[in-house]
Amino acid sequence: MRQNATTFMSAVSTLCGILAGAGLYALSVTSAHAGALSGADAEDGIIVTARGRAEAEIAVPDSIAVYTPADIAARKLTTIDEFIAATPGIFMIHDQDPGTNLISVRGVSTNRNQSPSIAYIVDGLALPDAELFTLRPYDIAGVEILKGPQGALFGRSASGGAINMTTGDPGPDWGGEASVGAGNGFTWTADGVVNAPVSEQVQLRLAGSYRNSEGFIRNSFLDRKVDGSISRNLRLKAKVALSETGTLRFRLGWANEEGGAAYISSGNVTGLYGGRLSGAALTDPFGDFEGRASRTWWGAQATYEQDIGESLRLIWTGGHDDYHKDFVEELDFRNDPVVTVDGFPFPGGLQPIAQPVDIRAWTSELRLVSRDPGPLRWHAGFFFQRLERDRTDDFGPLLFGAEAPRAETRSNQIGLFAQASYDLTPQIEATLALRYDSDRRKEDTVGTQSGAIFARRAHTFDKWQPKVSLAWRPTGDFTAYVTGAIGFKAGGFNPLPGPSDLWQADFAAETTRSVEAGVKARLADGRVRLSLAGFVTDYENFQNTVFLGNSVVLSVPQVDVHGVEASAQADLGAGFRVDGGLAWTRSRVGRYTTPNPTPEPGEPLILDLRGKRTPNAPDWTVNGGLGWQGEAGPVAISARASVAYVSRVDFEIDNILHSPGYASVDSRIGLTRGPWSLELWAKNLFDKRWAISAFGQQQLPLLLGLGPNGPFDSFTINTGRQFGATAGWRF
Template sequence: MILRQRFLTYLAALAAMTSANAQQAMDATANLEEITVTARRRSETLQDVPIAVTVMTSQDIARAGIVSVQDFANLTPNVTFDNALNLGTNYLSIRGQSQAQYSPPPAAIVVDGVLNISPMQFNVDEFDLQQVEVLKGPQGAIYGRNAIAGAINLTTAKPGPEFGAHALASFGSADEWIGKGSMSGPVIPDLLYVLGGVSYTDRRGQVRNATTGGYSDKYEDVTSRLRVVLTPADNVEADIKYTYSDAEGHDPAYVWSRSGDPAISSDPFDANRIGNNPRKLHDLSGRLTWDTRLATTTLTLAYVDVTEGLAEDLDMTSDDILAATQHEEQKGFSQELRFASATGSNLSWLIGGYHVRSNQRRVTNIYVDPFFFGLAPVATQADALFSANSDLNRYETWAGFGQVQYDFTARLGVELALRYDDDELHQMPGAGAERAASFSKWQPKATAIYKPSTDLSFYVSVGQGFRSGDFNASGSSFGNPVILAETATNYEIGAKTRLLDRAMTINAAIFQTDLDNGQFKLFDTVGATNVGVNIDETRIRGFEIEGALRAMQVLDIRASFGYTDPEIRAFTPPPGFTGEARTYIGNRPPRIAKVTANLGFDLHLPISNGLTLFFRPGYRYESGPYWDPENVYRRPDRDLINLRAGVRDSDERWSVTGWGRNVLNEKVTADYQPYTNSGHPLGNDLYYPPVGSSYGIELTVRY
């Protein structure tokens, strides 16, 4: 707390100094760089896009050391991200809409223009990142599947006519070794360009198991990528990319909370079994682009095959009472054809169609030691099958979409967009009859844009987003057979401005979202699965503001603030769910942080011809969300400070950086499972072991 106050005091003093010397600072400043984004599937400047977008450029990514989803989420207002249990269990939250366990995120995830098919693709090492765009508000009309709260565009390095190479080596505490490298360039000039790269991470971890001597947060990953670009004609391009990842994730075991208080995370991690979490991924995609004077035609094909397993100590004690294993496999194929108008006209349009087919199989087994239930004379290793669940789910979606914008004048424009999704679902249970369900939804959006000057714009939008429903596992002991689809209706007013001769930008938005059938999940020990539950009605109100200032030529300051106030307005408990509806009315849905805030600066001081010292601290605040819909268990507020400092050459071709993450050593769990949520057979509250601070040194080289 003292360090945080000193850090904020220092930044406040720095800002005051800058204000007091505004004229002097302006004499030495340069404009902030113009940022180009593809938020609306075409290239345009960030300040001209009538959507709330947080952007991290290649320079931001390099200087901030962004290597994961967690890193860029921590720089975005009204966005949070956590990972627990296994590599495929992610919790992304955007503007009060969250991700349930083993469920799609509330945003479309697009990598190099290709929409992810499986949520298990999301937490894969996308090294050589060039740009990250986080769009907020429903984007279903353009992005489709699951874009109920926004979209995330990731752009990685693309081979071109110039030779390029990039290498990174890092060593940190907890025996963390990271190496990344890639090379790209022309193989046949004007025709064939190739990029090849590999990333390797090996971390021992820092959360030690008191019983086995192993570490909970161990991690090892090898990810490789091959990307080929063909340009048989000036207006034709084929872009083919293959990614392979082989990872060994964290120990899935949780810690038994002796106190039952989420604010206390110092209980011993003493599971007697060593857990494992292997994952293998094959991701292949291809994009064919053909430009003409009238339009750009883009055909995208994608295939993914990802398998993930886990084995864990389920009782989370030094005794052999409960154990669990799980195997999951997802395969899918998608295709999209879109036509987009040429630029340079008052009228722009986009039209297209999308199709995806995928399969998901998940097999979960829970084992017990009969001795602890009075069924055996002595304790043995927990190996008697207690419950099992095995289902094969098949999904198929057909969609059509269109968008048109017309600028009546240079100051006034209107955009209309519409998408229709039709989802067909089938479940083949391990035992029992086949199930079938379907979900369909029109997703309209209308936006009015007003630009009183080149440095000021306003927009007003109304739009709907849609996240499809799903089946609950056939062996669930409570809940409805089908999880209903979510629908969000969003009303938003936003403004974007450039100030101080374009040395400052301030972007802000205020919104209300009416969410129907919001989804969350509870663990069902008897059924060896997670059960999806719908919240009938939730009203979400909030706002966000982001600012960037080039205070001096050597100093950039960035700040943001996000506020989200979700409230449950109606809830119908499903069959077998304890509690009355009135218990939940007026509560906040689980996993939603009400306040997020960021403050940081980038200071770079030339010290000689060709050498620059740099210092980049960043502060992140997240208010504590509730872990349960009853709003009894609340996570403590989280204060996160990351530091990076070092030296680089003026062209940023090499750098040596010392880094520290979570330097306040805040140990806040990524997941807390109250007994009321998990139904754990021993009656225990459980939480994922939190990780503290880490430090290291990094060397990067670019050619």
């Protein structure tokens, strides 16, 4: 332990030294632009609300990626997957079905069917479950992605970071916009927004989005595309001015999606290619069962804001989410007349397998915020969330006639939080934030037919999560900072283990302890923006998900994470603008030995996985883009080309199945004349192929014993090139 602490502090000292040198250089460059700190917010065009109040991004002592409406349009960002792919240091896997996803932030990962490691806030309300993360975003006013533990701000499940999204608000003027699009894969889209003020006090905004696609991935056995989908979305927002100091806001949302799922390929990648998923290993799916999924969500939110005198504001927000998903697949992903597992025949194959999910949640937060722009700025509040989550694991023929179990999970989370920022001098700000979260969880495992209770478990996971920052701002164009924070993610309950199973019935909470040092600068009258940050994270009880006849979590006691991130933006003149960012994150397993899940002759019964890469956490993520804006007579033209690079991705903790590094290029050109617009776009322009997820025979006993002619690995390929055109009209 002493050695770990010494290494941790040594790494912190090195980071601070490097960043201090960078800070002195940046300060010497920006000294000509010295100005009052109080004017920073007014001068900076990038305003964020990550710390509970509107402030300049350059002044915030955190790493934040910000996407304005102009950024979203220029990059053609239409899903949360694309926002994350555009952000170095964060990585997402979205596979199996529309709701299942894994997000890694600086090596801190989300696991399947459990709590996320990143908080996702929409219009000030935290989404209760990762299933809701992939609902289609539309009419977006802005997105902020915070990296590093944010538990002091957003509570449990923000151990890796947070996503803060705001949607378009009602305004005082009539108007709106509409667009229709078409693309390859017989893809059709339609989006619209109408702003409708009823009176000076009441304003409405209606937004909708529709997408219908035949798909891009072909099943060679069924001879048809199997990843097609239809997405329908509606949202109504209202803003009511109750008085000069009080405002009431409402939001109603609905989404419905249906389409293909689990379009998974099969092959002996481990044996034939050493686990490398590239080239000839990337075969199309050829199973004889077409996976399907459908889901419906509706949600309601109310927010009340009341100014109290000149110095305080009271904010209450509350909401309800209701969600249902149906999902059916096969588990062999092959088309043999008789599938075998360890020699036992299954004439109908391993199908159908169903995992329906139901979610109901009630969320409420009360916050008191100081409005005084003086040297002390603070807020404090209370948070409550009730989550009811039911998941059925119907493994069809693998149950051998037994009834399917349903996990009924109930969670009551309360949070108490406060944050204060104080200007020690006109140039130095100190911030202290503290939050206490208690998550009381209960889970009953019941029979879906008999209602019999097979298991009943309960546990309370709680944690104090502090965050301390020190920021030095000698000018309005430069900030150097050091931030230390703790985050945690609640533990949970595995399926009940049998006598010979490797897992425990319960698994522990995750904890992250991180120190970050960074600098941010604006040069050349704001035409150039630079940022550099380094971090060290102590990651305890990483919840590693594996499939051992069911999805289970095996806790990894220690993961060591450190890295460096940098970004730059510059207006080059003549309408050209360049931007780029890179992140290097080294996330490696510390001490960890575990029983071999698939022991074969000559293999050890106990595996030492120290030094392995953590799953789904690439070392390098790099993004860069070049844009141009100009005019040709009455037509405004905008164009952009961008490239994204992801280094090797290991899909499991044994580091056998992996995708080598890959790069993709996106492009867009837009034409606007008056209220009319036309854009042509392409994603993955050069049609590069890679695997987006995989399960390996050395981690899953079922795949090791799968026959005939096994063993096999299972993996999902990307969709390949997409392109299309969109026409829009503003009114």
